Amino acid sequence: MIPEKPNDVIWTDDQWKSIYAKGQDTLVAAAAGSGKTAVLVERIIQRILRDEIDVDRLLVVTFTNLSAREMKHRVEKRIQKASLEDPSNTHLKNQRVKIHQAQISTLHSFCLKLIQQHYDVLDIDPNFRTSSEAENILLLEQTIDEVLEKYYAELNPAFIDLSEQLSSDRSDERLRQIIKSVYYFAVANPQPEQWLKSLVSPYKDNQAQDEFLELLMNLAKVFMNTALENLNKSFDLYSELAGCDKQLEVIEDERAFIARAMEGGILNTELISKHSFISRFPSATKKIKEANDGNLELLESAKAYYDDYKGAVEKVQQDYFSRSAEDLKADMAKLAPRVEVLSQITRDVIDTFSKKKRSRNILDFSDYEHFALKILMNEDGTPTDLAKHYRNGFDEILVDEYQDTNRVQEQILSCIKRGDETDGNLFMVGDVKQSIYKFRQADPSLFIEKYSRFSHDGTTGMRIDLSQNFRSRPEVLSTTNYLFKHMMDESVGEIIYDEAAQLYYGAPFDDKPHPLNLNVMVEDKESELTGTEQEAEYIANQVEEIMNHREVYDMGTGSYRKPSYKDIVILERGYNRSRELQQAFKNRDIPFHVNSKEGYFEQTEVRLVLSFLRTVDNPLQDIYLVGLMRSVIYQFTEDELARIRVTSPNDDYFYQSIQHYLKTKEADPDLVAKLQDFLKDLKFYQEFSLEHPVYQLIDRFYNNRLVIQYFSGMIGGKGRRANLYGLYNKAIEFENSSFRGLFQFIRFIDELIDRGKDFGEENVVGPNDDVVRMMTIHASKGLEFPFVIYSGLSKSFNRSDLYKPVILNQKYGMGMTYFDVEKDFAFPSLASVTLRAITEKEMISEEMRLMYVALTRAKEQLFLVGRVKAEKELDKMLNTAISNNMLPMSYRLEVKNPLQLIYAILAKYQANHLTNDLKFERNIDELDDAIHPYAEIHIDEYSDIAQDIHQNEDEEFRTVNDIVNYQSTNTERQQAIETQLDYQYPYQKDVVKPTKQSVSELKRQLETEETGTSYERVRQYQLGASTYERPKFMRQHKKRKANEIGTLMHTVMQHLPFKEERMTSAELDEYIDGLIEKNIIEDDAKPDIRMDEVMNFIKSDLYLEIAQSDQIMREMPFVVNQSKVDHQMNDDEDVSIIQGMIDLIYRKDNQYYFVDYKTDTFNQRRGVSDEELGEQLKARYKIQMYYYRSALETILQKEVKGYLYFFKFGTLSLEETEKH
Template sequence: MIPTKPQEVQWTDAQWESIYAKGQDVLVAAAAGSGKTTVLVERIIQRILTDGIDVDRLLVVTFTNLSAREMKHRIEARIQQAIIEDPSNQHIKNQSAKIHQAQISTLHSFCLKLIQQHYDVLEIDPNFRTASEVENVLLLESVIDDVFETHYSQLNSHFIALTEQIGSDRNDERLRQIIKSLYYFSVANPNPQEWLDALDAPYIETHLRQHYLSNLNRYIKLYVEAAQDALEQAYNQLELIGDLEKHVPFVDAHRQALRGLLSESQIDKMQLKDYDFGRLPTKPRDIGKDESLNEMYETFKAYYDQFKTLLTKVKEEFAARDDEELMSELTHLAPRVNYLAQMTKDVIQAFSKAKRERNILDFTDYEHFALRILYDEKGHPSEVAEMYRQRFEEILVDEYQDTNRVQEKIIASIKRGDASNGNLFMVGDVKQSIYKFRQADPSLFIEKYQAFNQPDQSSGWRIDLSQNFRSRKEVLNSTNYLFHHMMDSEVGEIEYDAAARLYYGAPFDAVDIPLHFNVLLEEQDSDLTGSEQEAHLIAAQVETILETQKVYDIKTKQYRPATYKDIVILERSYSNARHLQRVFKDRDIPFYVNSKQGYFEQTEIRLMLSFLRVIDNPLQDIYLVGLMRSVIYQFTEDELAQIRIISPNDDYYYQSIQHYMKSEQAQPELIDKLKLFLNDIEAYRKYSQSHPVYQLIDKIFNDHYLIQYFSGLVGGQGRRANLHGLFNKAVDFESSSFRGLFQFIRFIDQMIERGKDFGEENMIGPNDNVVRMMTIHSSKGLEFPFVIYSGLTRDFNMMDLNQPVILNQHEGLGLQYYDEEKGIFYPSLISMSIELTNRKEIISEEMRLIYVALTRAKEQLYLIGREKKEERLEKLTQAPIAQDKLTSLTRFNAKNPFELIYSVFSKFDNQSLIDALRFKAPSQQDASLQPAIEIKHIEAKDILPTETEEAHRLTMEGLEQQINKGGRDRATTREIEARLLFEYPYQSAQHDASKQSVSELKRQLETEQADTNYDRVRQYRLGVATYNRPQFLEEQKRTAAEIGTLMHTVMQHLPFRKEGLTEEELNAYIDTLVQRAIISEGAINDIQRDDVMRFINSDLYQRIAESDEIYRELPFIVNQHDLESETHDNDAAIIQGMIDVVYVEEGTYHFVDYKTDAFVKRRGMTDDEIGAQLKEKYRIQMQYYKKALETITGQHVSGYLYFFKFGALVID
């Protein structure tokens, strides 16, 4: 029984119901922005406070570890609040202790604890460990190698046929990928063996084939109906034209023929196959002379051609063979399907054995081992499951739409009762189910959504949370309008009806703000690609938002100007990130993209991987030549050609090098250069045989100063982090059961193949004022005042539909039929059916991605699309409609989000008379469907930079691109000539870096021996300072320099608060740095917290906290002339530096520089003497900081050197 809701309570009726409903399984369909997490936490609290349940008797399942931590933190905070409100309540006090034992975690974490407690049931070693990603990938590859080797040795005819059918002339890689996909599909089922065994059943048993035949016929009917619709439109145009005696009966005959085809319950494929289009009568000459009639005739012809195209497609693709022929092909394919299943079972068995030998488990094992514990041999819940049923009063599952069949069965084993009297509470939104690639199964949610009714029914209880507290009404209504006309159970997998809509609930000021849909008309003659032109439009949109828009603060009920951090750019992937980075940099817009993609394409990583590949095997021409041409060895193209010319017929370039070394025609200088290169490779090869890979990488870094070099390039911080990332992956690799350079390279190849990148660390926090770019997947659960949704013309990924083997969790495996006589592949009945099903599922998930993108916006939503020709837009405007929606076939055949969105919104913006009648405008009663949409077609030339602007930004990269393209204009040619013929007027300074850090200059002035470590010309040719040794840990203990860097990172983000920080608050702050990936979890113990607390309790911290303005990590770049009256040979360098903290106190600027130096206090030395010594050590550096800041501010400044081991020293 749900308690009566008090009038003063702020919960909506649906939220109140969600908090208190019980006695049945409950499914809460929580739309975007509906307060799902808040409701879930409140339900848990009320179960504790009202029902007297202990928190450790609830099982709360979340989708991620971060969500679990946040959930536990929220619950704990509410418990503490309850203790304050009722301090005498012992039950509540008990929860404060029990929250730490509460089972609030991901399902994987629950399964792991289950295995640890009941390992005896599994007969496994309790000292097992979880396999690293590296180890798991390599081990699976190794197992597949062994399985293939076994099957090759057996020479089975079906295996040979499969290698010929699925493999290629060069290798069997495609067949290997099929087996790997089958493995992942099978283990996403509760019983992988059973799923695999059932794959060949429809190829053998006739009665099982009817399902696929019916599915195929359904799509055939869709095409024929669409063809009929186009033909009717053509006929209507003929009637408008009139007086076309030959055309009217010709088209009418086709109309009657299609009606005959559609009159039967199942379309006759042979009749369709033999369909004769005949020949369309010639257009009368007099119509061509009349402009109006001619236009109507061309419209008729367009509709008639559409009819022919649709019917031709269905004839050729779906009706080329009759049912009997399709059935007989399946019988022929059955043994091969069975063999694929058997090979996959061999992989499962061998992989399991290999993991057992190494005593490791992976996440798949967690789930399947949990099932073995929770179910007995007969498939009934075990005693252990019964124990958990008694233990947990309620099971609460967050993000239920993202579960799979295995997870569903685990939950089913420990829940009580059935749906009508169960204790399972599920919350989620199937419209936000976007993880199909992780084997998420939204049909589980949909099944319950359709089955569950109100509490007086025998099924479970469904509650719809539809009120959105995030977004403005205009955002919601436009989203509703789009999905009302686009999503249904046919294409979208759920009806977007009144229950599924978003309803306005946020207390925004009433302002009429439309959804902005900007369509870029590409400039065909531009050198920029369409994506690059789109990046300029996005940048222009950002600038417009900053200039014109305000953000409504719900708390203060006031407006404030929009800032960079209010804006997010959402796209399907990071493929356009590089274009945006370049354009935003040119326009001085701070921009951040946390992309892990493209990592392996970065110059520094490509160089290192080439190095490692050549060390492992020099008979790889691309990597060998690439390494020789690199900045390390700098062979010229002429030198490479000389080497090859000596022996042009060698199979490998490495052989040509060997022959050149022995040739009498060889140049001595080139011989010396090659000796150096070959000696390096040989030395590294020997080193790799006795050292771990990470030590080899470290040695290459240090031998060739690669960290220093790449740190000095544009984006140096990211490049350095990328190199660190490669080293860290090598460390992880060596901690697995695999060793050696060959296996490491194989692991990297697997990462590249899977699209699994790892890149630089996230150095941006939520409060940093930058425009962010995110994928739609990574934005889920977040919200932003302004959302720019771009990249809409990127086509949906349909690559898997073109494979010789196609898979579906529910439909099984589709294998193409190979006609050996004709040497041609045909799609089989099952492969055609599964392809159509998979296409529908892909489009449905892409629709859900659109929904997630649109519902991130709080204030305003901007859609960015592009098209080359306006005629194409006109075709989208005329997309056919049926029953108030785009036709199923239109949606089914959509190529990208732009086609779907524009086809709907353009009809609202510019409805034709016919569309207005068929595409119903929302009624006055449907307030949630009243959209506010503004569509603009923008010429690219209006937003692209002018030639003058581009000339100012002409870079060497741009010049090189234009040289390679050829056809430069005169202005560009003059610019190239001016740069190439330029004579440097300050030859005496040619060995000095033009941009030097203050620390570098300090070293240069302090000693005349600046060349002691390595060649000075090389150092300054690289144009960078000497950096500290990178944070590579050959041993566990960090160096003093590494700890110094770590402490600086902590201080960089340390909050300055007038009330200071307690130790607990400092610890929480450090935990936040770990969560934000600013520091690694392994670095926590090396943070000198006592030193940080000493600073927090100092007078200096208090002065900074109470100051008027605070600037952290303030960079400066100034001319050396501005800092000192004399420079070397009167040649001024550019001095760059970074001041840790600058604060403004009563109009006066002060700077602080942190130092982590350790020092030895000699006997008899006073603190003043120590201070004087330390100040002298940094005198030159501090002079430059002081002068630079005075130059920038035009004021006298003072500063502090703060030593964590000594205290603050004043710099006058």
């Protein structure tokens, strides 16, 4: 019976119910920021205080050891406080003693305790120990070696086929990786042996295959229905347009196809798999455009709907039915022997691995769970007597983060809980919307199944929803609700985001608005920075904006304070962009820390030590040997290495080249001495490694070569030092395992690298250090920050697992692609296609949950950051149709990144020009006052941002002008100093005035005068920028930068022939080859020449006019007195001259014209006409063109006309340029 809630308590009604409900299994669905930990602690306390249960009769299971310690500490403090308030209470005194024996721990810790107390049941040595990570990894590798060796010796035909399919010519590494994957899936199942045996069933059982086919058909129908809707919309729009008979004819044919393909609601998979589209859909000709002059947007929409139709059908063809259903099923029987042998190999690995661990008397974490289950459960699935003992020993079992439980853990809990769900003693807290650990075999379906079964009245188990959020402002909550209301349901997301799942405001913030900011950056293709680097600058810009213009609300005082760097966190899906962010923040002197142990093995200092270890182990590895020699430790130059190699270029190994060089008579004595010292060192370390453990070898290297001291003195020295010590400590851990030797240690490190598992530096930044933090969404779970920048929204979801030859799923088993050994060709099987489709749906669902976690970390304000290459990408997202007030299931299954979900939803809300089929709220009655997005969308061109960045950068040096507080008792001296400091040289302007300026320099100067920017700042910035193409040897295999491509295009135009009959494509190709032969351009330049753009110029009227002219002058240099160009009287003897280069001048009918080629890339924004864009482009070069025209007119003493030719736009005629 739940006690009545007093009026003066802080708990909400649902929290109160969660604290006191009992008599049945209870599931508390606790949304983000709803105070679940406080509720869980309070429930434990009330069970102790009110129900007088001993604390050691409660089993409290947490997700991490840290959570367990914190919870135990909280409970202990509350018990102490209650005992002090009631010192005569014997029960409370006893709890102060029993708290130390209380089982508040992770499930692994509980299992370990169970094994330690009942080792006799398992027939294991009680002196067992837990294996180290190194030992476990190497032992598993050794086990797989032995098992595969046995199979290779037996030459089983099914194994040979499996090996052919999953191995390459060089190694069987992929086969080994797949065996490990199957192993980890199996041991996450309560009965690994049975699960592995069941994998082959669908390959032999027709009924199981029919179930697979039904699952696949249902998903395929989603896309085919979407395709039909889009095709009909395309047909309707084309029907309204004039002159579109050819388009309608194609669409009629497609409608006939889709009618046959979906006849009777059953997919004709053979027809779908063989369907081919018309090679080229009829284009909108000039005649059609003229006939539909007022409906051009309608014309574009009609084609877009057809393209969407085609894309949906192609999705079904490529991902579901590239072959007919019968063909997909036909290969299942052929695959059965391979699946069976892979299952048997994995069972052998489990058995052999287990024996090896027993022989060493070690257990791993998987053993904890399975041994505990063996203690608690009989082979027939019934609980053992010991399980019944524990059932009686625990009055209640409380599980935190229940959404992250796996099937083995669920089975353990079910063995020790009492009763059924209607009268049980299991209390579970979690939030399935935050289930983000599927890669650790967490199974959110366990939570979902109970959430669906349990009821609010407790008749089928009690379900309580904690939905009130005490963390975030209403803008964060309402926008999050709006987003997930339109993207998350049972089909994609695995739960319905309804009123029970929504977040409700409960924090005492003030009413000042803090809208979510969705900031989308459009990349600048001309920038020398990569897209990732541009976005990093964009994010750093956002941090500066927060620091300068935002405030943090203090709930305690009800007032605002200025933000600190530690108030800001950057959340991303992974750490792969951390280096670009570090550089961007370093450029602005913003303190920045990456909360990461990833990327450890890529750090310079770690790579050096690993190269040293690999070289000592085996110097016949060129990459590591040369890396070590080239390093700061041995400092061989590239020239020296080249000389060594040139001596004997045919050697297989660089180590051999060293030996040969030492025997060469012409060898440089200094280099010989250097090599001898190096080899002496290497020999010493090789001999040392034979008699000493790896950690001592590392320690000797550190000390002999002052490695720690060197890297400690570099930027980030504290972290680098921690990285070096981290590797040393890992070597000590390795030494404590049962493995020995340098070779095994390197194998252990290689396995860590392959698994993407870094152990990284010690955390050199404390929680109170004032730095901007970057962390993954996974790492941020459970944390909160005033300002959250959720970036990387344009990074594609990782779909690599979907295209592996073997796909695994706990529920549906294994999907293996069929590989025809004789034809050396792979085909999708029914199982591989079905499991790929299911896994894709589960993957997108988990990505949505990650988005939910990221959005709900913010207290004050959310900043979402994405980037696109062109603004038209956003138009496509905006114009996505909707289905049942949701983004269509087909769209959600195909999204590539979070931005495609977030922008599509938020932009629709703000757009006022959309048709009803594209909107969520079609009229005012459909607007929901409770749930609507408080969001601002900003679309920024990086080119604009970069300009602002450079204009706002301050000079970071002090001058004598900064001395403002000089004080002296000697008044006369002080006055003399101040007079000297205040002196202004009367001709300072002439000192800095350049004697010669380029037109581009003048253009920048005048532009900065117009905008109020410091010209000197811009000038200094520009002077360091090279406009020349980098030499080939510096480029290596990197792409040419934008400015280099611009130079290349100008070179092509400089020599381009002008012919009245115009050049053909073949002649242009021949002309380019000629430039290469004459060494005018480099031999690798051709792919970077925009041939189509050059051909467009050749086809232009301007080309023909030049070809028909009387005289052509190319690359015309000029030098002219500036005062004459500016038409100014100048008595100043210190005149400036202007120099420049005009791309092309031609004379026709005694009129001179000049042409300036432009390779600019730009985005034509929505609503901007060609005419308006042309005016913008002319304005951009107004000053430069003025000087070109004026200089020519000064020289020629004639009026001159001019053209700008943009390769991306065309010809712009320059009218009389404004005089300055």
